[in-house]
Amino acid sequence: xxxxxxxxxxAIGSIVGLVALIAACSPVASPSSPSAAxxxxxxxxxxxxxxxxxxxxxxxxxxxxxxxxxxxxxQISEFEAKYPWIxxxxxxxxxxxxxxxxxxxxxxLPDVFTIPFTDGKGLIAQHQIVNIDSRVKALGYADKFxxxxxxxxxxxxxxxxxxxxxxxxxxxxxxxxxFTQAGLNADQPPTTWDxxxxxxxxxxxxxxxxxxxxMATENTGGWQLTTFTYALGGRMETAGADGKVxxxxxxxxxxxALEKLKAMRWDDKSMGSTFDYAWGTINQAFAAGQxxxxxxxxxxxxxxxxxxxxxxxxxxxxxxxxxxxxxxVLGGGTLAAVNVITRDEQRDAAVKWIDxxxxxxxxTQEGAVADAKALKANNQPVGVPALPIFDKATYDASQxxxxxxxNVPTAQMTGFTSKIFDQPLVTEPVAHTQxxxxxxxxxxxxxxxxxxxxxxxxxxxxxxxxxxxxxAG
Amino acid sequence: xxxxxxxxxxxxPLRSGVAADGxxxxxxxxxxxEPVPVADQARARRRARVRVSRDGLGAFLFLLPxxxxxxxxxxxxxxxxxxxxxxETNLVSVPTxxxxxxxxxxxxxxxxxxxxxxxxWFAFLALVFGYPVPIVLAVLMSEVRKGRGLYSALAxxxxxxxxxxxxxxxxxxxxxxxxxxxxxxLGWVGLGPLPWLQSGDTAMPSIVIESTWANxxxxxxxxLAALVAVPPxxxxxxxxxxxxxxxxxxxxxxxxxxxxxxxxxxxQLIATAQLFTEPLLFTSGGPNNATLTVLLLIYRYAFQNSxxxxxxxxxALSLMLAAFLxxxxxxxxxxxxxxxxxx
Numbered sequence: 001x002x003x004x005x006x007x008x009x010x011a012i013g014s015i016v017g018l019v020a021l022i023a024a025c026s027p028v029a030s031p032s033s034p035s036a037a038x039x040x041x042x043x044x045x046x047x048x049x050x051x052x053x054x055x056x057x058x059x060x061x062x063x064x065x066x067x068x069x070x071x072x073x074x075q076i077s078e079f080e081a082k083y084p085w086i087x088x089x090x091x092x093x094x095x096x097x098x099x100x101x102x103x104x105x106x107x108x109l110p111d112v113f114t115i116p117f118t119d120g121k122g123l124i125a126q127h128q129i130v131n132i133d134s135r136v137k138a139l140g141y142a143d144k145f146x147x148x149x150x151x152x153x154x155x156x157x158x159x160x161x162x163x164x165x166x167x168x169x170x171x172x173x174x175x176x177x178x179f180t181q182a183g184l185n186a187d188q189p190p191t192t193w194d195x196x197x198x199x200x201x202x203x204x205x206x207x208x209x210x211x212x213x214x215m216a217t218e219n220t221g222g223w224q225l226t227t228f229t230y231a232l233g234g235r236m237e238t239a240g241a242d243g244k245v246x247x248x249x250x251x252x253x254x255x256x257a258l259e260k261l262k263a264m265r266w267d268d269k270s271m272g273s274t275f276d277y278a279w280g281t282i283n284q285a286f287a288a289g290q291x292x293x294x295x296x297x298x299x300x301x302x303x304x305x306x307x308x309x310x311x312x313x314x315x316x317x318x319x320x321x322x323x324x325x326x327x328x329v330l331g332g333g334t335l336a337a338v339n340v341i342t343r344d345e346q347r348d349a350a351v352k353w354i355d356x357x358x359x360x361x362x363x364t365q366e367g368a369v370a371d372a373k374a375l376k377a378n379n380q381p382v383g384v385p386a387l388p389i390f391d392k393a394t395y396d397a398s399q400x401x402x403x404x405x406x407n408v409p410t411a412q413m414t415g416f417t418s419k420i421f422d423q424p425l426v427t428e429p430v431a432h433t434q435x436x437x438x439x440x441x442x443x444x445x446x447x448x449x450x451x452x453x454x455x456x457x458x459x460x461x462x463x464x465x466x467x468x469x470x471x472a473g
Numbered sequence: 474x475x476x477x478x479x480x481x482x483x484x485x486p487l488r489s490g491v492a493a494d495g496x497x498x499x500x501x502x503x504x505x506x507e508p509v510p511v512a513d514q515a516r517a518r519r520r521a522r523v524r525v526s527r528d529g530l531g532a533f534l535f536l537l538p539x540x541x542x543x544x545x546x547x548x549x550x551x552x553x554x555x556x557x558x559x560x561e562t563n564l565v566s567v568p569t570x571x572x573x574x575x576x577x578x579x580x581x582x583x584x585x586x587x588x589x590x591x592x593x594w595f596a597f598l599a600l601v602f603g604y605p606v607p608i609v610l611a612v613l614m615s616e617v618r619k620g621r622g623l624y625s626a627l628a629x630x631x632x633x634x635x636x637x638x639x640x641x642x643x644x645x646x647x648x649x650x651x652x653x654x655x656x657x658x659l660g661w662v663g664l665g666p667l668p669w670l671q672s673g674d675t676a677m678p679s680i681v682i683e684s685t686w687a688n689x690x691x692x693x694x695x696x697l698a699a700l701v702a703v704p705p706x707x708x709x710x711x712x713x714x715x716x717x718x719x720x721x722x723x724x725x726x727x728x729x730x731x732x733x734x735x736x737x738x739x740x741q742l743i744a745t746a747q748l749f750t751e752p753l754l755f756t757s758g759g760p761n762n763a764t765l766t767v768l769l770l771i772y773r774y775a776f777q778n779s780x781x782x783x784x785x786x787x788x789a790l791s792l793m794l795a796a797f798l799x800x801x802x803x804x805x806x807x808x809x810x811x812x813x814x815x816x
Binding site: 095097098100101102104105115119122123126127128216217218219272273274275276278340432434435438441442443445446448449450453458461465 | 563564565566583648649650651653666668670671672673756757759760761762772773775776777778779780782784
């Protein structure tokens, strides 16, 4: 285990070191040197709570509004009031594949950070995050996690290394104002892909902006093409009985999805002129009224309000049209993990923070109300649609608890909220997910920027590339 | 000081002198007369050696911080990269040595061919369009009598703007919709709209235009300095011979700049081989790898996979690029040695 060696930490560390062993009453015993265990203090458990500890938490999205910062600070002060010996330092943090890798390798990630479901298993296998199983179990509600969700943060033996904090289902986000301007009914969003295509064409012709847009860079192209493929009944990987995973990128559903994009782009010319969107930039373009429809997570509303000054009246969200019996909606989510370069008492504090900041609001009325109050007081969205982290009953109850604080236009979200629980949820490809997405980015880009792109050849090449990665293990 | 070794040393030339000059008395006289200055020289040399080593220690002490910094931030990473190129590592677990496997995997990667082609394409475009621009600007500016400082400042300004800022600005200019800045301007003269960064055909030329704009200023300053060094008599002589402005440029200015031109050419070629910031920020290497350069491929090896990248492959390709550039530069200097000195 590494220890931080900056001056600040060594100063705090020398104090903490003396008192560390006193924390023997905490769920996991600290392995500090026995010599530090002064018998007198060990017999005084009340002093244990007083060992000051500081943790950095990656919670502020870069470019967040002052109101978002204020809401966070309010929650941090509440946390520090509850655990007076813990100091929480908020840091700017936004997960993207390249920045995360660099920060991970450099050891500059915050003590608590978030990762997509897709990275849980890999980071656990490489021991790049901390096993917090006993600490999480000690919270007393680990058995209430939705099994399909918590598995993303578990190792092979079922120990929890990372805690699920949010889950999303893919959705079709659409701009109600553009729909109205184009003469479409914003309360009746498209329910089939033909309707999506027709609406996109109408919006492009009537308003001049992109009727439909697709993310294509920073691995998001592959992510969205996978979403589209699932909706048409295809899969990107299949696992054999022996557990061996085979790449199936050149499946008929993916081809059909690309053909649909090609038709919208080149026949209808309804996809505008920007084809290098990533997660952040497509949100920005949507909030600026430059995109009629796009597929993305159902939880985008928060980010678009916090970072892109979305006008709530513009926002509408509905489910993605599913075709055929194998079709499903791609579901993913976020895990909270603890940095491997932390000391034991920091890990204790980190799990307390994860419990307080991410989970209590989903679990208890007190936590839900406190969270909603803090957000609402600072004009932050309350009531954005998500998928349950715990069982459905807990989720429904949590929606009831915050009923009075909801400040998002829920009526504009019923297209999604009324139907999402009827859609079969399909997890993201399990093996080498981000590499698979990366291999598909150029395919999406080619179809959107080259009229003569050979879809079959592109998919075959990408499939070979991913299969080689899978074979290498 | 013991005189004995000096004497022995002194006899050296004496004997050889005798052997060489045979029995010639005069020669013997002259060689016998030499021992004293030889001994002086030896003493002086010894004193000098002592002084040098004392100075050396002082100089070394003063150099130490710089050497430490240089070693830590330049040589240590280079050595680390060499070591890493034969390792499989995620920078967290203990690395394993894999021999030359990383090099083999890089060479077998189909993306390498694309990256090399794209980098060569950029180098070619940058050479054709980017190389003459600073020369023309510098020659024109050197002809200007008033406000040369202002023009220098204007030419240099893009260099002052941080690359990330200028790339993001140009990204905005390159908006491919008809309402984009450049497309609006093209629209006034009935052209466009061009897809700029949104098409594989135009993405690389778009990057060349921006990088020419961004980098020309620094080269202009070098050329301006070199132009000042051109002896005015040459122009006077050309005037007397009735040379036109173009003839003066052709027969006086450019030949006089030849040495500088050759150096800036190799510097530019090295820089184009290391093109990274622009494709990363403009296009992330897209669309469909049309702007994937060698350096961006190195970056992708290292950082595209969020679970810890192929740092070994990244180091291996970095070394191959460095070796290529070193060899290329050596050949270049060998070939152009004659041109740069003789006229």
